[in-house]
Amino acid sequence: MTGPSAAKKGRRKANAADKGAGGERLFDRELEALPPDLRWREWMLRVEAVIFAAAEPVTRETLSRVVGKACSIDLLIDDLREELAGRPYEIVPVAGGWQHRSRPAYADAIRASATPTRGGVPALSEFESMVLMAIGYFQPITRAELSKIFGKEVSRDTIGSLRDAALIASGPRSPTPGAPYTYVTTKYFLSTFGMETLRDLPDIEALEDAGLLSRQAVQEEAMAAVAEGEEE
Incomplete structure (x- = not known):
């Protein structure tokens, strides 16, 4: 069998292999099929994505759910912070976790833009x-x-x-x-x-x-x- 039908059948088999007994897709934390450098890179991207999407600081326990058991969260965060060194935002440790924050040097530009921002200090007397x-x-x-x-x-x-x-x-x-x-x-x-x-x-x-x-x-x-x- 060739053509589109064969391709669809192949995708169905691949999807079935990625699912557990309950029919739910398994999340591959370990990424053992990847070489070490690509595995580390994928873990970095996962951690950054989770921190970026989160409304609150992300704890070490939360981040450990998306990387391998042997992965050092601290070293991963260090690499991410180094990679973001030239960007106007950074990953900072706050409230027992990590969060994306714009750098203080750009506070005036953000205020001048008058754009709504996430979080911020509540208006207090x-x-x-x-x-x-x-x-x-x-x-x-x-x-x-x-x-x-x-x-x-x-x-x-x-x-x-x-x-x-x-x-x-x-x-x-x-x-x-x-x-x-x-x-x-x-x-x-x-x-x-x-x-x-x-x-x-x-x-x-x-x-x-x-x-x-x-x-x-x-x-x-x-x-x-x-x-x-x-x-x-």
Whole structure:
């Protein structure tokens, strides 16, 4: 048999060979049929495609699903970053994974274009930004402790705005009287501000010197509240 019919039959046989017992197409992670250099190249392309398509930072566990068991994710990422060295975007480690980001040098051009972009920092008021910064440094922290830092009440509306922006979430209950909820930052917070972990936060001593935050004030407030609870 020759012609189109034979070609179709050949493709059907090939497709059948690529499927498991359940009829689902098997994904070839190992690529053992390829020579080492082409195999590595295909793994690089797969990893870049996954990171490019993802709406959030992609974890090591996720990337391991598309490459061979013996593949070093770190070396693969290093090769990808080197390959992108001349491009206006890069792959950066954020929030426990990796994400495509445009390089800071092109921020002005992107703003001037007025084009909608993925992600970006949510619109926050100056006070909301300060409260978010305090939560970042002192978490887990209660609303009362935040009010002590700023010398005025931090309203539920302020906390609600930060929660709605997915920048903070409820943490463990405080051991202070009434067991109020504490607040902590989220992975989205890390991703939004381009941080891999909370260790990437700016130096807190510099902020204290500028009079923006008082670590001592919040610590004294927490200790006083705990003492009150023990007396009761």
